[in-house]
Amino acid sequence: MIHRETLREPLDTSAEIETPEHVRFRHQIAGPARRALAYLIDLVVRGVIVFAVGMLAAIGGIAVGPALRGASTGFVLLVLFAIEWGYYVFFETLWSGRTPGKRALSLRVVTDGGQPLRFGDSLLRNLLRAADLLPPFIEPLSFLGTYAVGLAVMGRDPRFRRLGDLVGGTLVIVEERHTVAGRFALRPAPRPAELASLPARLPLSGEELDAIELFLRRLDRLSPARANELAEMTAPVFARRMGVRYKDATRFLGVLHYRAHAHRGQEGAASGPKPRRKKEVSA
Amino acid sequence: MIGARSQDEFVAARRQDWQELDHILLEGGESLAKKDGAAISRLAALYRSLCTDLMRARAARYTPDLTAYLDALAARAHATLYGAEPFRLPDVVSFFTRDFPRALRQNARFFAIACALFFLPSLVGIAGALASDEFAAHVLPSSVLQGMAQMYSEGLSGRDAGTDTGMAGFYVFNNVGIAFRCFATGVLFGAGSIFFLIYNGLFTGTVVGHVMSVGHGGNIWTFMCSHAPFELTAIVIAGGAGLEMGYALVETRGRTRIGSLRRAAPSIVRQVLGAAAMLLIAAGIEGFWSPSGLPPPVKWAASGVFSLLIVLYLALAGRSAEEAPR
Numbered sequence: 001m002i003h004r005e006t007l008r009e010p011l012d013t014s015a016e017i018e019t020p021e022h023v024r025f026r027h028q029i030a031g032p033a034r035r036a037l038a039y040l041i042d043l044v045v046r047g048v049i050v051f052a053v054g055m056l057a058a059i060g061g062i063a064v065g066p067a068l069r070g071a072s073t074g075f076v077l078l079v080l081f082a083i084e085w086g087y088y089v090f091f092e093t094l095w096s097g098r099t100p101g102k103r104a105l106s107l108r109v110v111t112d113g114g115q116p117l118r119f120g121d122s123l124l125r126n127l128l129r130a131a132d133l134l135p136p137f138i139e140p141l142s143f144l145g146t147y148a149v150g151l152a153v154m155g156r157d158p159r160f161r162r163l164g165d166l167v168g169g170t171l172v173i174v175e176e177r178h179t180v181a182g183r184f185a186l187r188p189a190p191r192p193a194e195l196a197s198l199p200a201r202l203p204l205s206g207e208e209l210d211a212i213e214l215f216l217r218r219l220d221r222l223s224p225a226r227a228n229e230l231a232e233m234t235a236p237v238f239a240r241r242m243g244v245r246y247k248d249a250t251r252f253l254g255v256l257h258y259r260a261h262a263h264r265g266q267e268g269a270a271s272g273p274k275p276r277r278k279k280e281v282s283a
Numbered sequence: 284m285i286g287a288r289s290q291d292e293f294v295a296a297r298r299q300d301w302q303e304l305d306h307i308l309l310e311g312g313e314s315l316a317k318k319d320g321a322a323i324s325r326l327a328a329l330y331r332s333l334c335t336d337l338m339r340a341r342a343a344r345y346t347p348d349l350t351a352y353l354d355a356l357a358a359r360a361h362a363t364l365y366g367a368e369p370f371r372l373p374d375v376v377s378f379f380t381r382d383f384p385r386a387l388r389q390n391a392r393f394f395a396i397a398c399a400l401f402f403l404p405s406l407v408g409i410a411g412a413l414a415s416d417e418f419a420a421h422v423l424p425s426s427v428l429q430g431m432a433q434m435y436s437e438g439l440s441g442r443d444a445g446t447d448t449g450m451a452g453f454y455v456f457n458n459v460g461i462a463f464r465c466f467a468t469g470v471l472f473g474a475g476s477i478f479f480l481i482y483n484g485l486f487t488g489t490v491v492g493h494v495m496s497v498g499h500g501g502n503i504w505t506f507m508c509s510h511a512p513f514e515l516t517a518i519v520i521a522g523g524a525g526l527e528m529g530y531a532l533v534e535t536r537g538r539t540r541i542g543s544l545r546r547a548a549p550s551i552v553r554q555v556l557g558a559a560a561m562l563l564i565a566a567g568i569e570g571f572w573s574p575s576g577l578p579p580p581v582k583w584a585a586s587g588v589f590s591l592l593i594v595l596y597l598a599l600a601g602r603s604a605e606e607a608p609r
Contacts, residue, residue: 023334025357074452074570081456085463096362116365119553121326127555130467131475149471163470167528169545175359177305178352180294195428213290259355261289 015159015171017114028112028171029159030107032151035172041101043144046083053079085126092122108175112159117170125168132162186254194255197244202260204238209260212253219250290345291409297336301356304329308359315363316573381601383557386550387520388597390527400480401515408488412496422485428493435494435502442533451570459562462521469525470544472532476525483518494502506580508586509572512593513565517558524554561593583594 014026091099097109097117109117109125132153133145150162159171171179206214211234219227231249238256239246246252307318307326317322337353387394411418419428461483468475494503528544528551535543568589573582 017358019334019361020365023338023357024335025334025361027358028351071448074449077449077452077456081459082395083458084460110362114358114361116362120549121554124548124552127463128470130464130466131470136575159487167470167548169548173358175362176355177359178348178355180298180349182299182353198486207524210346212345214348217346217348276408 015112015114015173019114027110027171028176029171030105030174031160032154034105034107034174035160036147038101038105038107039147041104042087042099043101045100046087050076050080050083069265074241088126088129089119089122092117092126093119097122102172106174106176109170109172112169112171121168121170123168125158125164125170128162128167129163132164136213186251186258189217190258195259198255198259202256203241204256204260208234208238209257210249212260216254216263223249284455290343290349293336293340293345294342296351300329300332301336301353304333304356304360308356308363309329326360326363330357330364333357333360343474378553378556379560379600382447383553383560384597384600384602386553387523388555388602390523390550393526393530394520394523397476397480397519397526401475401484401519404484405479405488405491408490409495412489412492416493416496419489422489423493428490431490431494432497432499435499435506436497446487447571447574449570450574451566453564454569455563458518458566459559462518462558462562463555465518466521466525466528466547466551466558469527469529470520470532471529473526473529476522476529480519487515501579505582506573509582510565510569512586512590513561513568516593516597517561517565520554520558520561524551526559527551527554552572 013029013031015029016024016026018024054076059074061072088099092109093234095103098107102108109122111117111121128143129150132150135146135148136142137144150164153166154160155164156167161171165171174237192252204210215227215230222230227250228248231253235246235249235252239252304326307322307329310318310322318326331425333356337350337357340350340353408422411422461479463481465476468479491500491503491507494500527547531543531547532540538546572585581596
């Protein structure tokens, strides 16, 4: 179940799910752009299927003669019908909320309680496509929808649900394999001179240290120039507070982090909250 | 002593389990059916310990990338472990013998309104087209009218099987699509369903009226009589389900609008599925039986039997002591 407080969460692109184990975890909600890309992939897949079936039927019709021609037209129309109304329901039921397009973009449809999709849910959300895709494009593309209604509804909903999602009680979530960043190590190791210039007890709050740590863990995914740009936003504030100077902002933050954790290692974590903005020599 | 562990120590201690879980999930396309018993119980155990890790990571306020990683892993494990309900044949049987007619009877009010919205414009169409050609020309392009008149100008003497199959395919594509649109657009506070019911009613009525006015009324009525009970009833059922959905947005009975929609959802799914099944039957009849060269009395007799069966089915099926009073 999604809890009401979820709606007041600061992060508006995640939805909290409570499992039968009473554990809550967050799903990242998929936005319109990503879903539109998945839609385009599915559109191409559907087009290819219809084209292939149409070619087969045409070849069959020519080969066998007029007796089959009518029948093959009917067959193509049946396939067209099945693809138009059944493609999404088929795959979402078979693959537990995923179609080829959604699979390619790591999307999955789940119920708004975070449970796997059932046949009825999928049927409703995909029948309602007929309302979401309004108004259709002008001729000759009138068989395609502009999805203006769906987009407008998504824009108003905190969880990016279109009409079909609202009626079917579903959400589209992003399901990616994240990686966990490894241990952060400052290279080259800080020189004694660098550490000596810092106060023994850092005048940094826990939140500031968390922010520094988060930044350092992202270093391997940032270009050096960008990393420096980000570091320059905070490093001068800390440097002024401690009355020190630095050459390289990124490295300065790394040294601060090293110092904070070396400090924690010496005194143990049970030393309680560190005093803020207090320059004193530790015992 | 959660805080006693640094993030790096925590990750180092638990990482192996996470990677094992990730590995089990990746094997066999994340489907539980493709894993053996040992892997499933290992998966369940790893999932539960991962949930603990997640709570711990959050409580200790480790970095967001770590909680995001654990969140995503937990979500994938959850999706695999709690698979969708299996598809069971008895459900299909009880759907047709019980659920669909019941859902329709409970929605009798909107079914009646949908009937009026469809059949009154049909009558207007028939009467208007019979009264003046201008009326028909206003409603439909003359090319469509001429095509229709041409189609029914000859008696029904049967077609070849290929054409029959072709037309059956066309009826499935066209008519089920119409019914689905009639339903789906009802989510716009019922406006779409009302529009499509009236539009299709007027369209059908005008075509029939025009063909009658040019003197082929017998042909078109004989053609239509067998499949119309299924086809028109199904379109009206779909429209009625759309109206129920639209009304759920207006009269919420103390729920939020979305909650009210969700409450109506099981009933409307049943009605739309039932209507789709009826339209498939209608397409079969319309493709193979209606255009055949059988004498009109046979077709009218069939029409009577079909109508009676539909009325009895929709009115009586699944009516037993267990039907919840409303």
